[in-house]
Amino acid sequence: MTTLYTSDHEWLRIDGDVATVGITDYAQQQLGDVVFVELPKVGRALKKAEAAAVVESVKAASDVYAPISGEVLEVNDELSGEPALVNADAAGKAWFFKMKIADKSELGGLMDEAAYKAHTA
Amino acid sequence: MLAREDLTPLKRTPLHGLHLALGAKMVPFAGYEMPVQYAPGVLREHLHTRKLAGLFDVSHMGQIALRPKSGTIEDAAKALERLVPQDILGLAPGRQRYAQFTNEDGGILDDLMVANFDDYLFVVVNAACKAQDEAHLRAHLSDDCIIESLTGRALVALQGPEAERVLAKFCPDVASMRFMDAGPRRVDGIDCFVSRSGYTGEDGFEISVPAESAERLATALLTDSEALPIGLGARDSLRLEAGLCLYGHDIDTTTTPVEAALEWSIQKSRRTGGARPGGFFGENKILAQLASGAPRRRVGLKPEGRAPVREGAPLFVDAASSEQIGTVTSGGFGPSLNAPMAMGYVPTALSALGTRVFAEVRGQRLPLQVASMPFVQNTYKR
Numbered sequence: 001m002t003t004l005y006t007s008d009h010e011w012l013r014i015d016g017d018v019a020t021v022g023i024t025d026y027a028q029q030q031l032g033d034v035v036f037v038e039l040p041k042v043g044r045a046l047k048k049a050e051a052a053a054v055v056e057s058v059k060a061a062s063d064v065y066a067p068i069s070g071e072v073l074e075v076n077d078e079l080s081g082e083p084a085l086v087n088a089d090a091a092g093k094a095w096f097f098k099m100k101i102a103d104k105s106e107l108g109g110l111m112d113e114a115a116y117k118a119h120t121a
Numbered sequence: 122m123l124a125r126e127d128l129t130p131l132k133r134t135p136l137h138g139l140h141l142a143l144g145a146k147m148v149p150f151a152g153y154e155m156p157v158q159y160a161p162g163v164l165r166e167h168l169h170t171r172k173l174a175g176l177f178d179v180s181h182m183g184q185i186a187l188r189p190k191s192g193t194i195e196d197a198a199k200a201l202e203r204l205v206p207q208d209i210l211g212l213a214p215g216r217q218r219y220a221q222f223t224n225e226d227g228g229i230l231d232d233l234m235v236a237n238f239d240d241y242l243f244v245v246v247n248a249a250c251k252a253q254d255e256a257h258l259r260a261h262l263s264d265d266c267i268i269e270s271l272t273g274r275a276l277v278a279l280q281g282p283e284a285e286r287v288l289a290k291f292c293p294d295v296a297s298m299r300f301m302d303a304g305p306r307r308v309d310g311i312d313c314f315v316s317r318s319g320y321t322g323e324d325g326f327e328i329s330v331p332a333e334s335a336e337r338l339a340t341a342l343l344t345d346s347e348a349l350p351i352g353l354g355a356r357d358s359l360r361l362e363a364g365l366c367l368y369g370h371d372i373d374t375t376t377t378p379v380e381a382a383l384e385w386s387i388q389k390s391r392r393t394g395g396a397r398p399g400g401f402f403g404e405n406k407i408l409a410q411l412a413s414g415a416p417r418r419r420v421g422l423k424p425e426g427r428a429p430v431r432e433g434a435p436l437f438v439d440a441a442s443s444e445q446i447g448t449v450t451s452g453g454f455g456p457s458l459n460a461p462m463a464m465g466y467v468p469t470a471l472s473a474l475g476t477r478v479f480a481e482v483r484g485q486r487l488p489l490q491v492a493s494m495p496f497v498q499n500t501y502k503r
Contacts, residue, residue: 032354033164035454036427036461038483054483056429058163058454059354080427 004107005116006067011091012110014101018073022095023055023064023086026120032057034086039075040097046070048106053096055086067110070102134180135275135332136339143350151248153181156352163354167456170321170359171497174281175351176342179320183251184271184329187242187262197242200265201235204257206378206401208388214239217303217316219386221378222257227403227410228374229381230257232366236303236316243303243314245276245327247368275335279342280325280351280359282500287345288315288326291338295326300501309341320356322363322499361462362455364421364494370432371419371450371464377403379410380466382419387411417447418472421494422463424480424487429454429461434480436465440488446471449480455496462496463489 002014009027013020028034036056046052046066053064075097079085085094101107111119131154140147145156156178158166169175189197198209207220217236221229231250236243246254251270258268279288289296291309295317303316314329330338342348357367366372372381390396393408401407424430429452436447452463467478474493479486 032158032162035164035456036429038428051483056454058167058358058456059157061429061431 003113004067004110005113005119006065006110007119008065008067009120010064010067012067012107013095014107017101017104018098019068019070019101020095020098021052021064021067023090024116024120025090028087028090028094031055031062031086032059034083037079037083037086037096039077039079040072042072042075044072046072046099055083064096066099068099068101068103068106070099072097072099074098132181134178135335136178136180136277139336139339140178140350145350145352148353150353151181153248155181156350158352158354159350161349163352163358164456166349166351166355167358169349170281170351170355171323171457172281173347174279174283174287174325174345174349175321175355176339176348177278177280177351177356178275178339179278179327180275180335181248182276183246183248183254184274184276185244185246185255185258186269186271187244187258188267188269189241190265190267192240194237194240194242197266198237200262201242202391202397203401204261205233205235206387206391206404206407207235208390208397209235209242210397211388211390212237215302215304217301217318221372221383221386222254223378223401223403223407224374225402226374227377227406229368229372229376229378230254230374232368232372234316234318236314238304238314243329249369271329273332274329275332276327276329277335277339277342278319278321278325278327279348280319280321280323282324283345283347284323284325285502287342287348288328290345291341298326300324300503309338311338313338317502320363320365321359322365322495322497323359324500324502358453358456361451361453361464362457362495362497363499364464364496366419367451376419376466377407377410377415379407380415380417380419384411414469416469417466418469419450419464419466420472421492421496422449422452422465422478422480422489423492423496424461424463424489426487427461428482428487430463430480430482430487430489434463434465434482436467436489437479437481437486438471440479440486446478457497462492464494467491
């Protein structure tokens, strides 16, 4: 499985024509303690770069953008009951949603791990 | 992110170097470079303050001495009463009181703390308003008072249940102070002004210290393992849990003290029928509202769900109505409350506890209930 990154600090794990989306460890560190997560509705057709989810810390609300276009297949309901999971395991258990990849060519604009590391350095 | 609207160089407090050494994340605030948080983050800093003790740098705030030209403190008190609806003449030596500068429309120019230091009044005002406040004082009190901006002083707040124990190591006398006592004290050999007050809802102290001794004092207080430095982020969530107003957000020139539910701060002596009724800017409107109420009121709001409802969210009477009835003026997540909380203005008819209103957040109408404040019980030592 390939993991790709956006400049807005989201990660996508690609498995066939399905992408699992979350925010990076760097992003959760910048946000601080997450106290609320709002997830998109299953079935929603996301367009690349539109606001898809919201993460809120004590201080502020931040949008999570759709890294690519596609339909939402599944959301991580665990985050509603335990938003702090985003701080504990951003790259793993705290995935936000799974989406169907509408257009594989959109993946071409994303970063691999080395490029993302350079981006946040 | 906080947008900088101009390129004026940011000012620094006397504790700037200490903040950097302590690993603070610095942000622009009211023209100053201020610590918004340290390594533990807002949530832990907030909880630590409620459990043990937190040290805040609030040196950006304005400290002003009002010295009576006559040498008689009552003359300074009477003069200041022209600018605030509070009883200053009745403020005993060694005591402090919350007040508001009002304008001719009854709006609030700033809120402030006033202390009687026996031979002069000591005033603490908000950072963003301090230049304007000083000009206002000079314009109206210069015949009676020498107005001295105490720019050479830093201000720190030590707040939380362990604050008394920590501060008493350097100034044993603070243990005998009660809430809103204030006056000059020697702390670790430094000439300070100490008040038993703060902006967190916790017992605690504010300490005005000469700038050159500020870092030594802050470092000494932080040698106690139960005292941690706390940033502006937690200061905001602590004051919101305590139901305290933030100037420029919950109160401003368009809100009167009565609309802001600050009647408790206006003593009987300044009201109709009192010993010195009126005699302050906006007296007609404020006295009339004290007698018969205001059309709208600041209330506490508890979202029914888990989503925080933040400043600026419009309020509606139901889930469908297009007519906005009010606005959220502060809102966020309360770490001690472990739930979202907010305050805002609603029509007085909708201000009863338990009234349900709706806020629009990201296109959705979320239900909130009018709730009593403080959201978290205060622990002042009265």
